[in-house]
């Protein structure tokens with residue numbers, strides 16, 4: 001990038017001017033990672049100071065049986081496959097209650113599009129979970145699943161959301177977004193929920209008072225311009241509804257040979273790599289700069305590892321999800337050494353060690369507890385140091 005354009009972009013960021021599509025593409029073309037980090041950190045600090053939010057949650061996948069076969073997905077199974085599963089309602093409740101001791105505040109539930117499970121199952125699960133864990137907020141279902149419920153129930157998304165909210169639904173999840181541009185989407189997504197339906201369902205949720213997350217799956221066959229387009233669509237919708245609480249860039253993951261059947265399910269694996277840590281940090285930074293009207297940018301650390309999670313806090317990220325157990329959709333088997341579980345204390349130390357103040361939040365980003373500011377380097381050196389992968 002030439003020095004003139006760099007100065008121009010920098011001036012726009014420091015003046016708080018909205019960046020354009022061309023600006024976004026130009027930022028991705030820059031190899032000056034520290035410069036990008038500095039700009040994103042300026043924006044992040046303006047919005048969130050030196051606070052890093054986190055929540056203590058549990059991820060549950062009620063079924064891995066799915067009617068779709070998205071090209072990148074290693075989670076889905078077809079009915080009758082050896083390791084296909086669907087939880088009974090009491091089983092889901094038992095699993096959720098296993099983390100009760102951790103003062104869990106949120107359950108995050110996403111599932112395959114099960115071909116025969118009746119619609120009634122879903123509000124029933126929510127009611128039972130809410131009865132068993134009344135203080136836990138239920139963040140459940142992607143827009144893709146809501147569109148699936150429309151198909152299997154004959155109800156409208158409006159009626160579905162009303163019933164799910166009555167059963168205890170606090171928020172939708174942000175999944176199913178992947179990359180909205182059809183040029184890419186047609187090659188990776190196999191279900192019927194695209195930008196028109198995804199945005200319709202989130203806008204409807206916002207009109208009912210929900211705050212929802214939005215995601216983007218990056219690092220596969222898309223180009224930076226598709227990431228820019230993805231964020232700009234969301235930014236425009238956010239101008240209308242103001243209902244997105246957080247943006248979550250999700251790093252596309254390679255699959256590993258499934259020990260149960262020797263298969264690799266990811267069908268684009270042979271022609272893709274995974275985004276490098278530098279590419280991930282750039283994606284966080286550019287997303288923070290472009291998506292100027294979303295309050296938070298989250299790193300779902302399971303997909304990045306803990307070192308990149310810490311670094312990303314200087315590249316626009318101010319939110320870490322969470323205390324995760326059994327994350328399966330893209331993380332069925334990982335030989336990178338990324339843990340599946342982080343407890344509250346682990347997260348606190350991770351955030352302090354990076355020099356930020358941890359703030360525990362709930363699903364709606366209300367503050368549950370503010371912790372001390374990061375201790376000084378001298379204080380930290382006086383303590384035995386935790387070693388992060």
Ligand code: SF4
Nearest residue numbers: 066068070073076112
């Ligand atoms: S990504 Fe979701 S909808 Fe697509 S195959 Fe996997 S579980 Fe099914």
